[in-house]
Amino acid sequence: MSKQITSIQNSYIKQLVQLKDKSRERRKSGLFLIEGVRELSLAIKGNYQLDTVLFYPDLISEDRLNEVLNSETNLIEISKEVYEKLAYRDTTEGVLAVAKSKIHNFETLKFNTKTPLILVAEAPEKPGNIGALLRTADAANADAVIIANPKTDLYNPNIIRSSVGCVFTNQIATGTTEDIISFLRSNNINIYCAALQASVDYHTQDFTKPTAIVVGTEATGLSDTWLQHSTQNIIIPMQGEIDSMNVSVAAGILIFEAKRQRNFK
Template structure:
């Protein structure tokens, strides 16, 4: 018999609403919300600990809930609609324990790692798209420099379709990440408009970090001053930049092509 919650005024439900909307609450409690069966499954595969699983039996029809081996809570449709931010999450929501995204937690097993670095990405949608690209290319790590939002923002989880759980991720300041890359002998390739080589004329077969900045301001001087080689995607139209996730995908998959997708 599962525990049941039918009131939107339940204190636990109010806490979930706070976890969904406030980064500070996620940070202070060390917990976050996952919506949807696929996302929850990816989190479990990524060794995230699911603390509670909530389901609405009017929507969720699978019978394998006990396989999750955690506290199972049945909720009414009214409660589900109160805490769900999406209509397409199959009536199932999990509360999970956060992970540490420090640089010291990274485990690079490849001798020639390929790393995607993004400096100060602001839009959760762009971060999610970067994580999807990183997963598709199976890069060794994604590093977020000077993050503007926490990685457990529900919009990042949604836009990444759960790839926040499938990638090795670390966050830190620009200075910390540059130090980490240099200490690990990883060549730094910065996407920039000046002093750049066309991206396909650079050799990414050795340990490489491809660094992208925001569309509005590009990369900081700190990155440009520490770049081994700036790279550029030649433009043939009237504009001089692409969406950051599109640029990252082009650059990362060129590196993968050179490595014969190894």
């Protein structure tokens, strides 16, 4: 029989609200919240360790939940009031989980190929853009996503939501621009920077070799440090009135060109 919590004044529930709302609490505790059956399933597949799973029985039964979970997990049945207090959206099938965050450094990256394809994003600010980049990388089966100078933590609920759980399916590392460039160069990975300056059309380049495709923010683009260490700057030719597009759209075009050249292997 699972434990029950019905009050939003419960001290544990108050702690979980802090986890949902505050990056500082997520970093300090090493815990974060997951919402939804699909997201929970992907986290389990990504070998995330679950601390506790909370469920609202009117939306999901304990039996259905046990089908999703692959091991014995601490279950807590919660009331509608508690669920609504914790849920970030109202379509998450009545399940939330408290999970332990992972370390995302270069030592954790493992490549199963001699020609890895990596997506690098410098200082992305909007959680929605980060989520979309992670979805793009998952769709292309990229070998890794590296975020330079991150402005928000990976376990922000908006990133988990907008990535539809792809934060759990990608290999992800974070670091400074300088450290990432050093990592790429030491591993003989070509650096292709999406930039307006000294650039050539993206489809003229050979992305079948070890490749990092680097994108910056729509507002400021990439820092000079990236441009100084670029193997080649690349550009997507614009045929309309504007000279830029959404960063995740641009990343999708570039990374799928690399996949096309690799015959989608």
